[in-house]
Amino acid sequence: MTIHHHPGKERIDAVRAFNRFYTRQIGLLDEGLLKSTFSLTEARVLYELAHRDGLTATDLARDLGLDAGYLSRLLKKFEGRDLVERATIEADARRSSIALTQAGQQAFAPLNQGSHDQVTALLDRLSVPEQDRLVKAMQTVQRLLGGSAEPKIPYMLRPLQVGDIGWIIHRQGLLYAQEYGWDESYEALVAEILGAFVKSFDPKWERSWIVEREGEVVGSVFVVHQSDEVAKLRLLYVEPSARGLGIGKRLVEECVGFCRAKGYRTLTLWTNDVLTSARRIYEAAGFKLADEERHHSFGKDLVGQNWNLEL
Amino acid sequence: MTIHHHPGKERIDAVRAFNRFYTRQIGLLDEGLLKSTFSLTEARVLYELAHRDGLTATDLARDLGLDAGYLSRLLKKFEGRDLVERATIEADARRSSIALTQAGQQAFAPLNQGSHDQVTALLDRLSVPEQDRLVKAMQTVQRLLGGSAEPKIPYMLRPLQVGDIGWIIHRQGLLYAQEYGWDESYEALVAEILGAFVKSFDPKWERSWIVEREGEVVGSVFVVHQSDEVAKLRLLYVEPSARGLGIGKRLVEECVGFCRAKGYRTLTLWTNDVLTSARRIYEAAGFKLADEERHHSFGKDLVGQNWNLEL
DNA sequence: ACATATACTTGACTAAGTCAACTAAATGGC
DNA sequence: GCCATTTAGTTGACTTAGTCAAGTATATGT
Numbered sequence: 001m002t003i004h005h006h007p008g009k010e011r012i013d014a015v016r017a018f019n020r021f022y023t024r025q026i027g028l029l030d031e032g033l034l035k036s037t038f039s040l041t042e043a044r045v046l047y048e049l050a051h052r053d054g055l056t057a058t059d060l061a062r063d064l065g066l067d068a069g070y071l072s073r074l075l076k077k078f079e080g081r082d083l084v085e086r087a088t089i090e091a092d093a094r095r096s097s098i099a100l101t102q103a104g105q106q107a108f109a110p111l112n113q114g115s116h117d118q119v120t121a122l123l124d125r126l127s128v129p130e131q132d133r134l135v136k137a138m139q140t141v142q143r144l145l146g147g148s149a150e151p152k153i154p155y156m157l158r159p160l161q162v163g164d165i166g167w168i169i170h171r172q173g174l175l176y177a178q179e180y181g182w183d184e185s186y187e188a189l190v191a192e193i194l195g196a197f198v199k200s201f202d203p204k205w206e207r208s209w210i211v212e213r214e215g216e217v218v219g220s221v222f223v224v225h226q227s228d229e230v231a232k233l234r235l236l237y238v239e240p241s242a243r244g245l246g247i248g249k250r251l252v253e254e255c256v257g258f259c260r261a262k263g264y265r266t267l268t269l270w271t272n273d274v275l276t277s278a279r280r281i282y283e284a285a286g287f288k289l290a291d292e293e294r295h296h297s298f299g300k301d302l303v304g305q306n307w308n309l310e311l
Numbered sequence: 312m313t314i315h316h317h318p319g320k321e322r323i324d325a326v327r328a329f330n331r332f333y334t335r336q337i338g339l340l341d342e343g344l345l346k347s348t349f350s351l352t353e354a355r356v357l358y359e360l361a362h363r364d365g366l367t368a369t370d371l372a373r374d375l376g377l378d379a380g381y382l383s384r385l386l387k388k389f390e391g392r393d394l395v396e397r398a399t400i401e402a403d404a405r406r407s408s409i410a411l412t413q414a415g416q417q418a419f420a421p422l423n424q425g426s427h428d429q430v431t432a433l434l435d436r437l438s439v440p441e442q443d444r445l446v447k448a449m450q451t452v453q454r455l456l457g458g459s460a461e462p463k464i465p466y467m468l469r470p471l472q473v474g475d476i477g478w479i480i481h482r483q484g485l486l487y488a489q490e491y492g493w494d495e496s497y498e499a500l501v502a503e504i505l506g507a508f509v510k511s512f513d514p515k516w517e518r519s520w521i522v523e524r525e526g527e528v529v530g531s532v533f534v535v536h537q538s539d540e541v542a543k544l545r546l547l548y549v550e551p552s553a554r555g556l557g558i559g560k561r562l563v564e565e566c567v568g569f570c571r572a573k574g575y576r577t578l579t580l581w582t583n584d585v586l587t588s589a590r591r592i593y594e595a596a597g598f599k600l601a602d603e604e605r606h607h608s609f610g611k612d613l614v615g616q617n618w619n620l621e622l
Numbered sequence: 623a624c625a626t627a628t629a630c631t632t633g634a635c636t637a638a639g640t641c642a643a644c645t646a647a648a649t650g651g652c
Numbered sequence: 653g654c655c656a657t658t659t660a661g662t663t664g665a666c667t668t669a670g671t672c673a674a675g676t677a678t679a680t681g682t
Contacts, residue, residue, distance in 0.1 A: 015446065018453055066670090191509070241438055241441060380664095406659090
């Protein structure tokens with residue numbers, strides 16, 4: 001659903017530079033560990049065995065990218081030294097699940113400690129905020145490359161938290177500047193709307209929905225009280241990276257449901273005709289175009305539209 | 312200058328998980344390239360030679376983490392196949408600078424293309440915003456681990472851009488919530504102030520400064536017009552990660568200089584007594600405490616202060 | 623029941639990397 | 653200016669790590 005484009009040259013070069021950099025980085029870390037009696041590959045195998053249960057030889061070969069024959073011999077050696085033991089799986093006599101023995105765990109401990117200490121030393125050179133940034137960045141890389149397919153929970157709705165409105169202002173400002181060339185006055189408008197929303201928030205008549213996905217805010221919408229009959233839907237937005245998941249539709253549905261429950265008669269909203277995908281959502285939800293007017297805002301000539309939904 | 316602490320267990324585990332993940336990732340990428348006539352190490356050597364000039368054998372061994380003897384033989388083989396040539400350095404007869412020949416460059420080209428294509432394929436699976444996040448995250452990791460010491464330009468001041476005010480609202484909201492336990496009404500206040508600032512911005516009397524460091528906004532300050540005699544300094548802030556660089560002091564100096572140049576008589580500001588490090592900056596700049604008053608705001612009992620500087 | 627696929631093993635092999643001993647030139651101390 | 657020490661690079665002898673193909677035993681699909 002997401003639109004894919006050809007990556008730019010700078011991006012490709014940056015990724016390649018990172019690969020080279022990290023190849024070296026891993027090389028450095030490995031050097032330190034090679035003082036032990038285990039080779040790097042052996043250490044990797046031990047690590048997997050120490051941290052996961054019920055592994056078979058095939059699992060190990062696949063996950064570590066090892067040759068089956070090589071691994072077979074390696075495991076035989078471990079078995080000979082009583083570091084691992086195999087238990088045949090009842091359901092399949094070809095396979096056996098491999099586990100560290102007590103001795104194997106003891107042999108692995110110093111190795112594990114060594115790697116732990118190395119990483120500690122690495123992190124110790126950084127300040128705490130830097131450590132946080134490092135870990136966050138690594139997790140981002142891992143998540144994006146891990147190709148963890150779609151996350152199990154594609155997204156979740158939650159109420160407003162501190163930091164959200166600033167983030168939404170930031171993202172909306174940038175997004176509409178990039179996509180439609182709007183100037184900074186749009187961002188300022190969003191800031192004023194949201195500042196006022198929080199300041200005069202009335203839980204009896206008003207509500208906000210924040211969409212979070214893998215820890216990131218990817219969408220939001222607000223319902224504000226205009227009169228006891230009329231509510232206004234404001235600032236519907238979905239991050240480009242999260243489009244196609246039905247988030248926009250879901251947010252509008254939440255608004256409509258909320259307004260019905262609160263006894264509003266009309267849900268109104270203002271938008272601009274250039275925002276075509278938003279319009280499709282409003283139409284699908286049953287909104288009717290009430291009126292249009294040309295205006296010059298955000299550095300552009302636009303056509304503003306008021307849409308209403310009778311509840 | 313930065314304070315260092317012992318990294319937490321989760322952070323260490325996250326880094327180790329990333330190392331294991333990326334070891335595998337690099338393994339996968341390398342597999343693809345091993346179809347060529349060159350081994351992985353040979354390819355790495357060729358890459359370095361193709362991208363950097365005046366390398367000596369020692370440079371290569373150090374930067375790629377190779378054994379000197381192994382590299383020596385490897386280079387001899389390349390030389391025999393006319394892929395590289397060595398030129399003795401005049402200043403030091405022991406060393407020679409190694410470079411790819413025309414043939415070497417030709418031999419490297421398909422290898423380079425292969426790696427390029429692989430990375431392209433990798434990136435192609437992601438949407439453009441995801442690609443951007445990936446590249447940014449990789450650069451962050453590289454910068455933090457590369458130990459590139461302090462950046463050459465510790466920070467730079469620039470005018471406001473689209474996205475800045477949202478970002479500042481976001482960060483200030485989070486920061487004051489974390490450090491002082493203030494609630495979301497502070498973030499809302501910042502949003503209102505900045506929304507109004509942009510909306511009614513008067514370049515003749517007003518100005519903003521954004522501090523950028525390695526592509527990130529790490530501080531800001533605003534001067535707003537109250538009357539032709541009185542200017543107000545608002546929303547001075549510096550990211551914790553960028554403290555200790557004199558950014559706060561510099562920002563206040565910029566404000567004072569601007570106000571003097573514009574002919575203001577007084578520069579005033581409002582702050583709270585809990586913000587001690589800010590107060591020190593104001594005192595150092597010559598501000599005098601005009602009055603104090605208790606108030607309950609942002610979910611806390613606070614003491615508000617007005618400070619003035621006669622220009 | 624029979625062709626095909628999967629899980630692992632084994633033998634024969636090669637590539638990749640290490641280690642120590644060596645030469646030749648440069649550097650530092652006095 | 654001489655000599656001990658260091659650095660750059662080379663070479664021989666060696667080990668380790670990994671590959672490839674052929675094999676056995678079991679499971680799976682039709």
